[in-house]
Amino acid sequence: MNCISQQFTITGYISDSSSGEKLIGVNIFEPTLMKGTTTNIYGFYSLTLPAGKTKIIFRYVGYNPVEKEIDANKDVHINIALSPVIQLKEVVIVGNRIEEESRMSAVEIPIQQIKSIPALLGEVDVLKALQLLPGVHSGGEGSSGLYVRGGGPDQNLILLDGAPVYNAQHLFGFFSVFNADAIRSIELIKGGFPARYGGRLSSVIDIYVKEGNMKKFSGEGTVGIVASKMTVEGPIKKDTTSFLVSLRRTYIDLLARPFILAATDGMGYGGYYFYDGNIKLNHKFSDKDRVYASFYGGDDRFYVTATDQYMSDGNNIDFNATFRLGWGNKTSTLRWNRIISKKLFANAALTWSKFKFYTDIELEEIEKKITGDVTSGFALKYFSGINDWAGKLDFDYFPHPDHFIRFGTNYTYHTFNTGALQFKFTSENIIKDTLLGRPPTYATEYFGYLEDDWRINALLKGNFGLHHSGFFVGDTFYYSFQPRVSTRYYLSEHLALKGSFATMTQYIHLLSNNTAMLPTDLWLPVTEKVKPMNSQQVACGLARTLKLKDEDFEISVEGYYKWMQNLIEYGYGADFMDQSGVWEDKVETGKGWSYGSELFLQKKTGKFTGWIGYTLSWTWRQFNNLNKGLKYPYKFDRRHDISIVNSLKISETMDVAATWVYGTGNAITLPVAQYPDVPEFQPYNEYFGFNTVEYYGERNSFRMRSYHRLDLGANFKHLMKWGELWLNVSIYNVYSRKNPYFYYFGYDDFGNRQLKQVSLFPIIPSISFSVKF
Amino acid sequence: MTTINISILYLLAVTIIISACEMVVDIDMPDHKPVLVINSLFNSDSIFRVAVSHSIGIQEDASDITNIENATIEILENNISLGSLSWLPIGFYTNPLIKITAGASYEIRVSAGDYPAVTSTNTIPLAKMIIIKQVKDSVKIGEAQMEQYVTEVTIEIPDQAAEVNFYAIQIYAEDTFYSSWDDSVWVNSYFLNLSTRDPVLGQTEEYTQMLKFSDELFNGKNYSAIFYFEETDKNSIDSVFLYFYSLSSSYYYYSVTKDLYYRTHNNPFSEPVQVYTNIENGLGIFAGRCGSRIALQY
Structure with a gap:
């Protein structure tokens, strides 16, 4: 009798009992043999065990564990629905212990925990929640940019249902494009990257939208100070097909419009708004086949419209002028999951992702002549962006409880629109339509990967993988092989030593001004002159779960060192407003490195949840043609970064939350002296003195004031017959700390030169109302 | 309450809470020790005009900058001294006897008072025909x-x-x-x-x-x-x-960086520009060029 005949395989999906949402990372194990596995990102699992009577435990953070007695001699398919824990009860659940996993430098924050964090203007933001994690810095006051372990904002791979999002910011970064009500899960990976990810140097932010409730109709809506949003989900056919629709829009422009119209006698109005929406459909053809379709669309728009009427040469003339500026992302994913065999799971996906920035101005005159209306006009439009089509094939193979093998491939066709101008001119007899500018650049990128999550023995487990990628643009071809290793070794029952090594390659650059990330920033492919960026990162650390008074606390300490090559930065004086010339000539190429340690103490369950994060880090850059070739601190080099995030459920109808953050001030370059310029155009005179220029010290050799802020929030729930009514009260920056946004040298009333700081947000109270049904 | 009144209140509230605020920052600026500033851009077939002044700290009053009228300036051509320049009360030093020649290498040596002595060299390129x-x-x-x-x-x-x-x-x-x-x-x-x-x-x-x-x-x-x-x-x-x-390369880099400096100065979102300087122990520029003039017929 061979081994195979003595074994059976149990497969299935694990979902939330109330919504039918698939659960990612659920731990499935057999306690006697200590064999187990976890669900993949689609909630699927496969576990092969010796035949006979056995007990299997299914456990997941925030859910009651389930135990199943199975007496099997043949393969079985068991779908499990886990029920969420009611928090106020005595909670005795065992989550997926941090020390069990071989991966490191990865954090998942439950979406409910994110929603309890006090938010700027009451608008919950998933990216801002990530900024509160160790190793992650925000760019500056109010920004939703992410700077992970010394990397830039362009080095983050942000995936929404598998499709890349190129500009995840609304309103110049004050809000992110992700509506927390529509999000199912969010995971941040800072290092030890699994081989299935690639294309960016510093982080992966993998976000999944809810699949839609398979059991019943439900929804939630919020009315806040700046935006309102509504999410509805439910079954189209129970347990077979579900949908989710989520919409959000700001309305400051709508409220302001009557005021502006009154002020302009109805001749014009303008405003700003952003909106976004998610739509998802989920259909289960059978236990083996499921299809998902997911769409995201969002836009930011500034607009000004003016009208006028006047007489010219005895004729009435209607004049209309419109100015628009906008940017937005669109992504869509069509995904098919198939259980090919009891040990092989497949995911095929087609994704489309588009980011577009545009600005246009239109002027139109309609002359009312006796012979008829004569229209003349002028239109000017600038647009840029990136457009991706991608096909993806992933396989999850479960050959043995000690192995979880993933392999797959991805092919992406990029279209880079690097800035084009369109003129349109209309007069009585002439219509001209001209397109100027740089033509689009087309590129193809592929990767393939293989990784094995291998339990080598009871103490040692590792994730070993290889990622290979290539990039074709014009006549240029780049490729790379990127080994990835991540290991865990048990030092004791609850204490694990972890280590990882990962190399990453990035083939696209974001041409961005160093001090601001704006929608005008251009995504550009590598060229013959500007090479791909590379990084190598090593990390090691300790992880354990502490049990204090029956409560679990996860604690991890990590140290890392990251090297980065072929980084680009604008040269001296390059300005984001200047779109002329060849972009390669405006950038400098250099290297960077960062190192530091991170402490993370997290409590995920119980009445009191939250975390404390602390980062001690150094980040350097060195470019031959900047700062005389000497190394200098990266702008977002922060020696200390602390975040304390707490949420307390006081009663079934009330919870409170507090967040405090502290960060060393950003590095900046300041002038240290001034001296007369060549008196070529303004010689010295007794009235104006000399025309002076400023002399700068070393690049980024000064520090802004430190950043710190306390936010408070409280949620009050009122139970109704039809659902729940929530009131949220938040106070952002409780002690009104004037945090630095930028510095400049100005003058006081007596003409004395002073260094001045501009801050954005003082104390900001906000209130919002939500309904859930 | 009318819609407009609600809108006004709303706009006022939002404007107040998100309006920018400004404050003076105390920052430890390193003490600046003034150095000599030499400014001289020159053409072949002409004479030197050299302005000599000094630098000041960034927070000092620019009107405190003065011309230095008692400097000693020596000019060398291809390592041979040509003589010194004399102060003219219109704001620079010159010597009508020293003619600038294309292709020659010039060195300037300046000392004044307690300032560290400064030097700079520059070679004027030869004229190019087009x-x-x-x-x-x-x-x-x-x-x-x-x-x-x-x-x-x-x-x-x-x-x-x-x-x-x-x-x-x-x-x-x-x-x-x-x-x-x-x-x-x-x-x-x-x-x-x-x-x-x-x-x-x-x-x-x-x-x-x-x-x-x-x-x-x-x-x-x-x-x-x-x-x-x-x-x-x-x-x-x-x-x-x-x-x-x-x-000369110094002339070019000075012109390029100075142009960028003025284009981006006071823009908080632009990287600061360091205007090129080639004065050893000091600041400023000492650079030459050689030009030809061609009448355009059209």
């Missing part, structure tokens, strides 16, 4: 309502290999007029606005309307460059001249 291939009047550039009529100039630059060369182009117009007030004839010279679509020629400097570029992209080859200058009323001017300069 060929005017075509001057075409009334050429339309731009599209739709941005179109304009200009004069197009095509030149050929025979570049020498094995050396890095820096060039500059300016267009001057001259017109002569008679002043009845003092019964004299005046020549009015002014530069005309320049533009180009050629990325090799770069951007026009805002104040001097100068195109400056290096031969990095056409080293050792004959390069045909096209640029445009503003159309002029031929009846009101006597002549139009093209000035073609060979710049």
